[in-house]
Amino acid sequence: MPEIPAAxxxxxxxxxxxxxxxxxxITRLTHWxxxxxxxxxxxxxxxxxxxxxxxxxxQIGADPGHAxxxxxxxxxxxxxxxxxxxxxxxALKTTGILGVSRNASGDTVERAFPRWATLPGWRDLALxxxxxxxxxxxxxxxxxIYLLAAIASGHFWRDxxxxxxxxxxxALLDDVANHLRLKFxxxxxxxxxYPLQKLAYLTVIFVLSPLMILTGLSxxxxxxxxxxxxxxxxxxRQSARTIHFITATLIALFVxxxxxxxxxxxxxxxxxxxxxxxxxxxxEDDHG
Amino acid sequence: xxxxxxxxxxxLALGAASxxxxxxxxxxxxxxxxxxxxxxxxxxxxxxxxQRQLGGGRSLAREFGPADVSPVFKVNxxxxxxxxxxxALRENNFVNWQLRVEGLVETPLNLSLADLxxxxxxxxxxxxxxxxxxxxxxxxxxxxxxxxxxxxxxLPAARFxxxxxxxxxxxTLDGTGPYYESIDLIDAFHPQTILAHSLNDAxxxxxxxxxxxxxxxxxxxxxxxxxxxxxxxxxxLDGFGRGKGGFWEDRGYEWYAGx
Numbered sequence: 284m285p286e287i288p289a290a291x292x293x294x295x296x297x298x299x300x301x302x303x304x305x306x307x308x309i310t311r312l313t314h315w316x317x318x319x320x321x322x323x324x325x326x327x328x329x330x331x332x333x334x335x336x337x338x339x340x341x342q343i344g345a346d347p348g349h350a351x352x353x354x355x356x357x358x359x360x361x362x363x364x365x366x367x368x369x370x371x372x373x374a375l376k377t378t379g380i381l382g383v384s385r386n387a388s389g390d391t392v393e394r395a396f397p398r399w400a401t402l403p404g405w406r407d408l409a410l411x412x413x414x415x416x417x418x419x420x421x422x423x424x425x426x427x428i429y430l431l432a433a434i435a436s437g438h439f440w441r442d443x444x445x446x447x448x449x450x451x452x453x454a455l456l457d458d459v460a461n462h463l464r465l466k467f468x469x470x471x472x473x474x475x476x477y478p479l480q481k482l483a484y485l486t487v488i489f490v491l492s493p494l495m496i497l498t499g500l501s502x503x504x505x506x507x508x509x510x511x512x513x514x515x516x517x518x519x520r521q522s523a524r525t526i527h528f529i530t531a532t533l534i535a536l537f538v539x540x541x542x543x544x545x546x547x548x549x550x551x552x553x554x555x556x557x558x559x560x561x562x563x564x565x566x567e568d569d570h571g
Numbered sequence: 572x573x574x575x576x577x578x579x580x581x582x583l584a585l586g587a588a589s590x591x592x593x594x595x596x597x598x599x600x601x602x603x604x605x606x607x608x609x610x611x612x613x614x615x616x617x618x619x620x621x622q623r624q625l626g627g628g629r630s631l632a633r634e635f636g637p638a639d640v641s642p643v644f645k646v647n648x649x650x651x652x653x654x655x656x657x658x659a660l661r662e663n664n665f666v667n668w669q670l671r672v673e674g675l676v677e678t679p680l681n682l683s684l685a686d687l688x689x690x691x692x693x694x695x696x697x698x699x700x701x702x703x704x705x706x707x708x709x710x711x712x713x714x715x716x717x718x719x720x721x722x723x724x725x726l727p728a729a730r731f732x733x734x735x736x737x738x739x740x741x742x743t744l745d746g747t748g749p750y751y752e753s754i755d756l757i758d759a760f761h762p763q764t765i766l767a768h769s770l771n772d773a774x775x776x777x778x779x780x781x782x783x784x785x786x787x788x789x790x791x792x793x794x795x796x797x798x799x800x801x802x803x804x805x806x807x808l809d810g811f812g813r814g815k816g817g818f819w820e821d822r823g824y825e826w827y828a829g830x
Contacts, residue, residue: 323598335704342635342698345645345705399595403602408702409823410602416830417614504700505618505829508789509626511633520698520706 298565303474305562307436313429314557320422321534323414324495326402328531329395330411336395338528342519351525354395356382364393423496430488442476443485449478467548469565480544487537491530498527608823619827628757632788635696640771641707644699646778649750652738652798665782670766674733674804677724684768684782690714693765701792702824711786713767717760719802725756728806731816732759734785737798740818752796753808753816753826754787763788766799791828793819 337350366382501523780797
């Protein structure tokens with residue numbers, strides 16, 4: 284692989300490339316299945332959201348004008364409609380992206396999320412739901428397989444749980460500073476995960492993903508009859524829907540940052556790690 | 572380092588972007604393929620089986636108190652059924668209206684609104700969840716479907732109950748535009764499945780399905796057929812509409828709308 288950083292200038296030591304085992308087969312497999320599921324779920328979720336682009340708190344809510352969050356379009360008689368996104372009393376003009384965008388034929392149409400963000404691209408709630416529920420099952424099954432394997436193999440304790448030193452304020456601040464300066468070690472220190480990285484993964488695996496599933500289940504009237512405590516715990520069905528949307532946004536944000544970090548840390552090496560399982564680290568030889 | 576990295580990054584970004592748009596186009600093409608739709612639809616069977624295993628006929632939809640009732644209950648779908656027949660019935664306060672119960676039953680029935688009101692009643696304050704995403708709480712009153720079906724006495728071959736409605740939601744050439752719905756016998760005999768004639772202590776308004784609508788509380792709103800005029804007990808659904816068991820089901824929505 285060409286992706287070997289040059290030796291530090293002025294270093295008298297000889298750099299040596301070491302290919303280390305990075306990810307197990309089950310981690311790699313579930314990672315890519317998860318990626319497919321998350322993309323389909325996010326995009327088909329936006330298709331479903333477009334059917335009633337408003338969020339409420341509590342059990343009920345049916346009038347977008349009284350919603351906590353709303354994406355809509357204002358019509359001005361003969362002029363073109365203007366898209367907006369509103370949180371509380373704060374409204375932003377979002378024409379072109381939210382509320383008003385172009386369809387496949389180039390015509391301006393009123394729709395909450397634009398066609399490139401939804402699955403399918405055209406307006407089709409029924410098909411969006413078909414995609415969503417199929418991949419929701421796949422997502423949950425994949426997560427379960429990953430969790431069982433991670434716990435059984437020790438991956439969870441060995442790689443994901445931060446060590447006591449990593450959780451010290453000093454170590455966390457150092458890691459924040461490194462991230463802000465986009466400084467990523469390529470040597471021995473890159474063998475494991477950094478504290479922020481571990482915390483991000485743990486949050487996604489143990490908080491956001493289960494919350495997605497639980498809030499999703501709470502929107503099912505069949506499930507609400509089976510387990511009414513769950514929807515009560517989440518503050519009502521419309522609250523569950525709102526939390527589902529916020530959590531999805533956080534997962535999308537995680538994906539964005541995760542991909543950015545992969546690009547910054549050396550995309551080919553990181554991709555190789557997740558595809559073949561082998562990861563190059565850069566060790567310094569003292570025999571120079 | 573930068574000079575070496577940049578082009579590679581750019582190639583990678585370009586690659587990712589073109590891969591992304593290819594995937595999107597691919598997903599849209601897949602979405603249009605009937606075989607793939609069938610494949611995705613297999614999840615519905617899994618959801619149905621799991622929810623029936625967990626809840627079966629026993630689990631009850633949450634019932635609320637009078638204070639929880641929505642100030643406005645949104646009207647969705649048909650707001651006024653077309654045609655002179657319905658208009659005439661409504662004009663006359665549905666005095667001449669009759670519900671026909673037929674199909675795989677021992678005793679076909681013709682029930683007037685007064686007959687239905689004289690049968691044992693059930694009142695329930697429940698949350699109505701629309702497939703679009705909104706919810707509203709209302710107080711429904713009517714006769715449990717189980718009581719009507721017991722009077723008609725189901726034949727052993729019975730598997731589904733089909734509800735045919737007075738409203739035509741889409742004008743079609745093949746006559747598949749009238750609204751209809753169907754449920755299995757588990758939901759048909761569920762205690763909260765009622766033929767409702769009242770919402771919030773008043774007779775159903777035209778927009779809410781006057782004079783009679785179905786309430787099947789553990790499923791989404793489109794299952795709750797409005798303007799019900801005929802109940803047909805059957806062993807198969809392929810003889811109705813386009814064969815999928817309901818107006819919206821014929822247009823791609825799940826037959827099992829418990830999710």
